[in-house]
Amino acid sequence: MSEADANKDLLEALNSVNEVKIGDVVKGEVLALDDNKQVIVGLEGTGVEGVVPFKELSTKPGEDIEESIKIGDVFDLVVISKIGSDKEGGSYLLSQRRLEARKVWDEIEKKFEAGETITAPVTQVVKGGLVVDAGVRGFIPASMIEDHFVEDLNQYKGQTLELKIVEIEPSENRLILSHKEIVKAQREAKKAETMAKLTAGDVVEGKVARLTSFGAFVDLGGVDGLVHVSEIAFERVDKPSDVLKVGQTVKVKVLAVDPEKERISLSIKQTLPQPWDQVAEKVAEGDVIEGTVKRLTSFGAFVEVFPGVEGLVHISQISHKHIATPNEVLTSGEKIKVKVLSVRPEEHRLGLSIKALEEKPAAGVSENKKRRPAAKPTISNAPEESTGFTLGDLVGDELKKNDK
Known part of the structure; x- marks a missing residue:
């Protein structure tokens, strides 16, 4: 390698430090864990160091960081900010958690654009809705939980729900979700399935x-x-x-x-069993049973003696006395005792009588029987001497009147 080439490689290596920018994704090798609850890492290909606060690591709650992270471990990090200004000794503030969140946002955005749903557990109940962990914080407004009003939201805590993405804005960490849309879609699908079968x-x-x-x-x-x-x-x-x-x-x-x-x-x-199917087992001719007057007609009264079973008391079987209409002595809803005259379940007919349970009035003129009209006057058959007129006189006088 010529001296010129060597100088060029050195220059490129030095300039590479300047290529680390805010928002860049870099690889960091764990160099140490210090007492300030941060991890010291070396950024590969840069010759500089960076720090990752424990809170910026993607660790599970309760996990011991000092046991889970070892010297020499390498992981991806995102550059949050520059610490110091010295070119050679400067360092950067890095985050593993935010890098993973960025990946999650990217995945959620792709699902949103494709019209896909996500699933997430409910982690918190807050005023106005539910908070879910979708890899990033998501919020379900109370009005978007179900297709009906829900009074107690605490029942959802810990549940994993299928959700539709309503609004997404990664720069503002804003993710609005809806379970209501899923419920409505499921209900419609189930309705169509049920209707079809x-x-x-x-x-x-x-x-x-x-x-x-x-x-x-x-x-x-x-x-x-x-x-x-x-x-x-x-x-x-x-x-x-x-x-x-x-x-x-x-x-x-x-x-x-x-x-x-x-x-x-x-x-x-x-x-349910047809009421008339069991009538023959429940009642026979001559039985006395109780019933309720359901309907009154010009020819009698229908009395319900069992649920769904009505019998007829003909007007002639209501009373020994003469009545013009049943409502003279009966009212709808009245409970009465009746005697069974006939049982014909196959025809749904039951003959009943009220007067059969009453004592027959003694022989004689009935109180409400109409008085006979007085007999028309007739010509007396009394002897002539008792009236003072002869039969000839009476007839003669009538003939004289007719001649006039």
Whole structure:
């Protein structure tokens, strides 16, 4: 090598010190660990040293740095700042933690641009949302946790959530994430799957999600179906909340599925035993049972004797007395005792009687029987001497009147 070439190599080696700039990624070899809680490193290819504070090392919480880092270890570092001005003896402040954070930011940015999601554990619950560790600090606003209001956020601490990247700004260490978007996407996918496999006639299980005045919404796994109040039970249900509770598991029959409107009609009562199937086992002709008057018509009263089973008390079987309409003596909702006259379960018919349980009135004129009209006057058959007129006189006078 000529003297000129040697001088050129030396000059390039000296100038290389100036090439270390803020933000550069360099390799540092561990030279020592000093008492100021920092690692002294030599920067490869520069001939200068740098320091890495313990807090700038990528160590796990509780890890003993003096045992995990050994003399001679080499790792990548990012230059944070210059310490001192002496060209030959100067040193730099370096960080391993920030370099790894930069790599994480780069990865997150790539996923953000590709529309991919990330997973991260919840490390802290703060006012207004959740803090997660995504390699860097991420924040989930409370409004972006679920697709519904969440009162207690502490339940999420320690959970690992799948998250959509909403906003990213590495220069400001700003990373806004959303779990709500994931929940909505999962719900829609599950809804479509459930809708596709449900058909009318299926009997499935679900959980009561909501109760309204007109029925109950049952969660079938990502999609809700409606049980109209008339399909909850065979007996009359005034309010769904009287017989059902939110969270209750119920068996339902699918009545209809409308994929376009995303509507599912369900029935609970059609999964229950038919009331009329057991009537013959519960009652026989001649039995006396109690029931509730449900409906009054011009020809009689319908009385519910078992849930979903109504029998007819014909108007002629209501009372021994004459009545024009059943509501003269009965009211809807009234509890009464009746005698069973006939049982025909296959026809859903039950003949009942009220008057069969009442004592028959004694023979005679009924109090409410209409009084007969008085008989028309007739010509007396009394002897002529008792009236003072003869039959000829009476007839003659009538004939004279007609001649006039």
